Amino acid sequence: MKNLLSVTLVFILILFINGELEASVTNEENTNRISSQIIFQPGSLEELTVPSDWPFGKKSQFLARHKQLSIGDNGITHLTKSDCVFLLSNWRKNSEEHRQKRGGDDCISKLGWWYYNTGGDTTPIRDVILSWAMNHKPTFDIYQDDFNPDHYDAIALISLFSSFYAVNYDEFVLTKNERDAVDEFVLREMLDIPIDTIGEPKYQIFCNPYKHELIGKRGKPRPDINTCGSNRWKVTISQLLVSLRFSNQELFAKGIYNTRFKLALFDEQGIYVTWATRGALAWEYSHSVTTMLSLLTEIYNSIGYDFLEHKLDNGLFVHELFEKQFKIVDDVSILEKYASRQYAVKGTDYEAWKKLSNPEKVKKWPKTSLAYSAITYINERDKSLVNLIDCNVSVFSSSVHAITNFNIVDIWDLHYKRQQSSYCGDITLSWFTELKSDNYQRLLEARDMVPIRNGAILEKSISYENISFDSQNHGRENLNIGLDDEMIRISGNIQVFEGEFITINLEASLSSGEAKFALNDEDWFIVSWD
Incomplete structure (x- = not known):
């Protein structure tokens, strides 16, 4: 009888220990x-x-x-x-x-x-x-x-x-x-x-x-x-x-x-x-x-x-x-x-x-x-x-x-x-033409990556990308670009085509996304930013 009782107690103890371990294992499953x-x-x-x-x-x-x-x-x-x-x-x-x-x-x-x-x-x-x-x-x-x-x-x-x-x-x-x-x-x-x-x-x-x-x-x-x-x-x-x-x-x-x-x-x-x-x-x-x-x-x-x-x-x-x-x-x-x-x-x-x-x-x-x-x-x-x-x-x-x-x-x-504004940032300027001869189809001419550090533009680090052959050496490097949390300012002379310059004096809200300038009586020049 004592042996049977001992075996029973051991069996119960084993069940208890296994049950305790199993509870720990399945806790992650319930x-x-x-x-x-x-x-x-x-x-x-x-x-x-x-x-x-x-x-x-x-x-x-x-x-x-x-x-x-x-x-x-x-x-x-x-x-x-x-x-x-x-x-x-x-x-x-x-x-x-x-x-x-x-x-x-x-x-x-x-x-x-x-x-x-x-x-x-x-x-x-x-x-x-x-x-x-x-x-x-x-x-x-x-x-x-x-x-x-x-x-x-x-x-x-x-x-x-x-x-x-x-x-x-x-x-x-x-x-x-x-x-x-x-x-x-x-x-x-x-x-x-x-x-x-x-x-x-x-x-x-x-x-x-x-x-x-x-x-x-x-x-x-x-x-x-x-x-x-x-x-x-x-x-x-x-x-x-x-x-x-x-x-x-x-x-x-x-x-x-x-x-x-x-x-x-x-x-x-x-x-x-x-x-x-x-x-x-x-x-x-x-x-x-x-x-x-x-x-x-x-x-x-x-x-x-x-x-x-x-x-x-x-x-x-x-x-x-x-x-x-x-x-x-x-x-x-x-x-x-x-x-x-x-x-x-x-x-x-x-x-x-x-x-x-x-x-x-x-x-x-x-x-x-x-x-x-x-x-x-x-x-x-x-x-x-x-x-x-x-x-x-x-x-x-x-x-x-x-x-x-x-x-x-x-x-x-x-x-x-x-948030968009921080120590490191940049703004992309994209330059387009809309010409009557092209049925006013918007054509991307060039794109510039303008790096911003702590709210200031790093002019010497601007990356100029010329998309079309005509956009080579258009004088964008001579523009003055200013930026704050709400406004963008671009001023100066820019060569659009061979021998053709326009003067930009832009001050616009960043949220507006772009500005349009008349090249002549028929054609347009556009700059966008994002």
Whole structure:
């Protein structure tokens, strides 16, 4: 009888343990909304409502040219791209072989690189997301007493590809049924993504963003940093972008909750604690703070909320967090108050790192990389940094490294789709004739690309493109061109045909788009701008 009772108890215990594990596994599959772990007092963010239309709709001549700079500037191969698509579409959880082949979450940046390197091929990411929606998405098990990399990778992959899909939605070629399936998948995943699920629950607890003194500390139980680290940044941004794409208030509220969560992880000096604890890797991680804050800035600004002026619970403003980042890049030792905790240092030598000069510490992620990702902050708060911004730079440039496993949406794409006027910009002047001899058919004669930096035209950098043979040397280089937020001014003499000049004295609204001049009693000369 005792033996039977013992066997029964063991059997029940096994069922309980398996049931507990299965609950952790299937938590990501159910349709119940994950409850918030932290309670925030409602503030200005909670008062926001999601708009009915996608707010990043503006075309930009500057962006069109900016995109060209990255084409062919990266060595990503067809084989690498194809391998990533196959591996991500045929996910095998708990397989070290599969994990090694895909390089953990490295296919995120690789497929992001493919998109920018090819000038906009969304096919690989489309095929991956479609396979997840129609067949099988990345899944993971929770190990009670060990870290499972699949847990981190699955959340990172789904959240980053979902945000990319939201931003580049119109570039994805899908049938109606495929579009419906992907839309439903992305929205559901961002509503239910298990970012609060604790890994190694035998040794770890949920990471409270207000308890900075515990983050990155050794001991048991310790906070699970993956519940308050890079993946929550990715989820936050994806939830906001996807909610804007589908005008979903429930998801938008989740993105706001996670925004509050992430901001609570900054201390009273403006240091983002989670990444600062990474020992010799403290700057390797912390340099991405400006990217994450800038993505949030562009998102919230797009719906009319000045995120730079948002006040944290600790009294700091978001613009002060940016300011702190630019102080840290000049003196990375500021991070040592947390870096000394040496959390997950991946075999690096903290003591040797401390002895490096500051230029050596920031060599891979220099100040220019911060400037690239902080253009709204620089425009609106610290114009002394504008000289760090290179308007003619590839996303792959070593000075910016814009596309990583943490983000595959070029921050400039959101910035310049949200607003036309910024530090970097340009205006295209197109010159046409309408001649009686051509039945007044409008003919493009020439086109000029006029670069604008910080509101001023760079006359020496204007690119003159002559479309027709007759347009050669028409004297456009001698024109005076002026520009402000509302008006364009063009004055001077311009040669239209051999020996024929007209005097232009134009002042017009930018919104009018063009102006027309009489060449003679029968013919017309037109200049347009966009």
